[in-house]
Amino acid sequence: MAKPMEEYTWRDLTVGNVVDEPGNSISYKTGDWKSQQPVFDESKCIRCAVCWNFCPDMAIYQKKDGYFSADLEYCKGCGICAQQCPSGCISMQEEVS
Amino acid sequence: MSNRIGMEVSLMVSEAVKQAKVDVIAAYPITPQTHIVEHLSELVADGELDAEYICVESEHSAMSACCGSSAVGARTYTATASQGLQLMSEVLYAAAPMRLPIVLTVANRTLSAPLTIWNDHSDIMANRDCGWIMVFVEDGQEDYDQTICAFRIAEDRRVLLPVIVNMDGFILSHVIEPYVPVGQEEVDGFLPPYDPLYTMHPDNPVTMGAFAMPELFTETKKAHEVALHESYNVICEIWEEWGKLTGRTYTPVEEYRTDDADTVFVTMGSFSGVVMETVDEMRENGINVGLVKIRLFRPFPVDDVISTLRKFKNVLVIDRTLSLGSIGGPLAVEIKSVMYNADAKPNIFDFIAGLSGRDVPPDQIAGIYHTAMDALKMGRWENYYMVGLRE
Numbered sequence: 218m219a220k221p222m223e224e225y226t227w228r229d230l231t232v233g234n235v236v237d238e239p240g241n242s243i244s245y246k247t248g249d250w251k252s253q254q255p256v257f258d259e260s261k262c263i264r265c266a267v268c269w270n271f272c273p274d275m276a277i278y279q280k281k282d283g284y285f286s287a288d289l290e291y292c293k294g295c296g297i298c299a300q301q302c303p304s305g306c307i308s309m310q311e312e313v314s
Numbered sequence: 315m316s317n318r319i320g321m322e323v324s325l326m327v328s329e330a331v332k333q334a335k336v337d338v339i340a341a342y343p344i345t346p347q348t349h350i351v352e353h354l355s356e357l358v359a360d361g362e363l364d365a366e367y368i369c370v371e372s373e374h375s376a377m378s379a380c381c382g383s384s385a386v387g388a389r390t391y392t393a394t395a396s397q398g399l400q401l402m403s404e405v406l407y408a409a410a411p412m413r414l415p416i417v418l419t420v421a422n423r424t425l426s427a428p429l430t431i432w433n434d435h436s437d438i439m440a441n442r443d444c445g446w447i448m449v450f451v452e453d454g455q456e457d458y459d460q461t462i463c464a465f466r467i468a469e470d471r472r473v474l475l476p477v478i479v480n481m482d483g484f485i486l487s488h489v490i491e492p493y494v495p496v497g498q499e500e501v502d503g504f505l506p507p508y509d510p511l512y513t514m515h516p517d518n519p520v521t522m523g524a525f526a527m528p529e530l531f532t533e534t535k536k537a538h539e540v541a542l543h544e545s546y547n548v549i550c551e552i553w554e555e556w557g558k559l560t561g562r563t564y565t566p567v568e569e570y571r572t573d574d575a576d577t578v579f580v581t582m583g584s585f586s587g588v589v590m591e592t593v594d595e596m597r598e599n600g601i602n603v604g605l606v607k608i609r610l611f612r613p614f615p616v617d618d619v620i621s622t623l624r625k626f627k628n629v630l631v632i633d634r635t636l637s638l639g640s641i642g643g644p645l646a647v648e649i650k651s652v653m654y655n656a657d658a659k660p661n662i663f664d665f666i667a668g669l670s671g672r673d674v675p676p677d678q679i680a681g682i683y684h685t686a687m688d689a690l691k692m693g694r695w696e697n698y699y700m701v702g703l704r705e
């Protein structure tokens with residue numbers, strides 16, 4: 218969206234509320250829903266990419282050094298990565314804003 | 315009048331849809347609507363209508379398919395009734411705010427239970443808040459005319475809303491009436507090909523029917539509500555244009571022999587035929603009554619209703635369904651609500667008649683008048699009366 222949704226008046230909306238700007242969901246940051254965030258202990262990580270595979274929101278990415286991290290602007294804190302990690306390197310911790 | 319021909323009203327509707335050159339029809343049969351889509355499927359099969367006819371497995375699917383085809387820019391039509399309309403209900407509420415100009419004929423039929431197939435308005439009144447434009451027709455000619463006008467209204471860039479044309483099941487749908495068809499060239503001139511504002515196309519991707527957070531939803535409802543009310547002027551303009559083309563002009567509210575009347579009946583749909591006949595008879599007996607017909611139900615013609623009904627002392631609304639647990643029928647409840655803000659307030663009576671196709675002959679219409687006059691003499695009356703009810 219061109220501006221935050223709470224700034225739209227009813228007159229600003231397109232006919233039928235059509236989203237006419239393709240791919241704009243990237244600008245819609247959904248990461249503020251979470252109360253916990255994944256924290257990675259790289260000393261235990263075996264770089265198996267299970268967390269990357271299981272993340273339902275594609276919020277986990279591989280860094281240049283081969284280890285993984287979460288994009289906190291999209292991560293919703295569901296904890297699936299921590300549950301699935303076979304080496305126990307991911308822990309869910311209270312989010313510090 | 316050389317081109318006046320007799321035809322079953324359902325088939326008149328099919329002919330109007332054919333002349334509107336629809337691209338897609340997605341429909342599921344249900345009495346008393348079936349003849350319309352049955353005839354359309356024949357027209358498609360015989361090559362008389364170049365359209366895609368989609369046989370779906372339910373009315374929910376019919377309206378879903380209609381939404382999809384309308385979203386890609388196809389002129390789209392379907393018809394249903396009663397339980398079928400209820401099965402469509404969820405998708406009706408999607409089509410209107412998505413501003414998809416679908417045209418739907420509802421051959422009004424009572425909702426079960428008890429199981430019944432005959433006519434009243436319980437089906438459409440259960441969906442009256444779905445945000446579509448809604449018209450009620452009186453006879454076959456009007457049904458034909460309004461079906462063609464419905465496409466023009468729905469697709470107008472200033473409107474872009476779906477339209478429901480309500481016809482009373484059996485009373486209209488299965489009756490053979492005379493009508494004057496309009497030439498194809500004239501229809502083509504009146505109804506240009508659909509030029510959609512947005513379409514689903516890979517070259518220009520858009521999202522339709524997206525999610526809205528609480529931060530936006532209130533604004534979307536206001537935008538829809540304003541669009542529906544603003545369609546009023548366009549509807550009047552298009553009906554006037556149709557009048558110039560055919561000599562048959564329609565208005566949202568119409569009056570019959572009201573000039574010197576202090577009491578009027580108010581009807582919607584095919585009731586007006588028998589009421590006009592009764593008005594004529596009563597006038598011969600020296601009772602100066604009149605009739606006010608409501609043709610446009612959504613958007614409700616608030617200003618027209620106030621400026622018309624404020625002139626009379628007594629208003630006798632005839633509803634064709636009961637809003638259970640409320641204070642009468644939905645039309646009367648709406649009229650009472652609208653007239654609350656009028657500078658002159660008539661006495662408003664509500665009569666529930668013709669439920670599930672029960673005949674309402676002229677003597678019962680006259681009886682409505684006498685019931686109201688007796689109540690006036692007594693100085694008190696009920697919220698509503700059920701016509702012909704065995705106590």
